[in-house]
Structures are given as C-alpha cells and as structure tokens.
Amino acid sequence: MESQLELLGDITKYATGYNKEAQPDIMAAYSAHRDEVYKAGALSHKIKRLIALGIALRAGCTACILFQTKMAVEAGATKDEITEAVSVAVAMAGSTALGWSWRVGRLLEELDVR
Numbered sequence: 001m002e003s004q005l006e007l008l009g010d011i012t013k014y015a016t017g018y019n020k021e022a023q024p025d026i027m028a029a030y031s032a033h034r035d036e037v038y039k040a041g042a043l044s045h046k047i048k049r050l051i052a053l054g055i056a057l058r059a060g061c062t063a064c065i066l067f068q069t070k071m072a073v074e075a076g077a078t079k080d081e082i083t084e085a086v087s088v089a090v091a092m093a094g095s096t097a098l099g100w101s102w103r104v105g106r107l108l109e110e111l112d113v114r
Contacts, residue, residue: 003110004066004103050077054089056068057097089101
C-alpha cells in the first residue's frame with residue numbers, strides 16, 4: 001500500500017508547482033483567499049480544518065483529504081478530534097465518506113498521531 005505522506009508530497013509538488021508556474025496570478029489570488037479563510041475568527045483554525053476534512057471526505061478528493069488531515073494535525077487536532085470529525089462526515093455523507101476514511105487513519109499512523 002502506498003504511503004499517504006509520499007502521495008501528499010507528490011500531489012503538492014506537482015499540482016502546486018504546475019499551477020504556480022502556469023497560472024501565477026490566479027494561484028497568488030487563490031492562496032491569499034485560502035489563507036484568509038483559514039485564519040482564526042469566530043471559529044478556530046483547528047475547527048475550520050476539521051470542517052474542511054469532513055467536506056473533503058464527502059467530495060472524495062484524495063488530495064483534499066490528505067491535506068486537510070495534515071493541516072488539522074498541525075493546527076493541534078488530536079486523533080480523537082479527527083476521528084470524531086470523520087464520524088460526522090460519515091453520518092452526513094454515508095458510504096462516500098466511509099469509503100475514503102481509511103486514508104485519514106493511514107495518514108494518522110504515518111504521522112504517528114496518537
């Protein structure tokens with residue numbers, strides 16, 4: 001089974017690199033918007049990342065699932081908080097989220113999140 005960390009690294013390297021090179025103005029605007037959205041406000045940065053993880057699971061976006069899981073961990077989310085967020089996503093999205101949830105567990109193992 002492939003490493004989720006390696007997969008995330010490849011996705012980030014090639015997608016981000018390509019888009020910055022091919023569309024620098026658009027990517028700069030997108031990055032500025034994204035950075036502003038995830039700033040702490042009424043909701044903490046961590047909660048916003050957990051929400052985004054739930055949405056990523058519903059969408060079935062591999063890159064989004066891996067990125068949001070890693071960002072949630074970096075924002076201080078615990079394994080229990082991430083697992084609970086995944087449970088909410090499964091409750092709302094059913095088998096779509098459930099089918100993708102293994103990537104979250106695998107990445108948490110690779111990151112050694114307890």
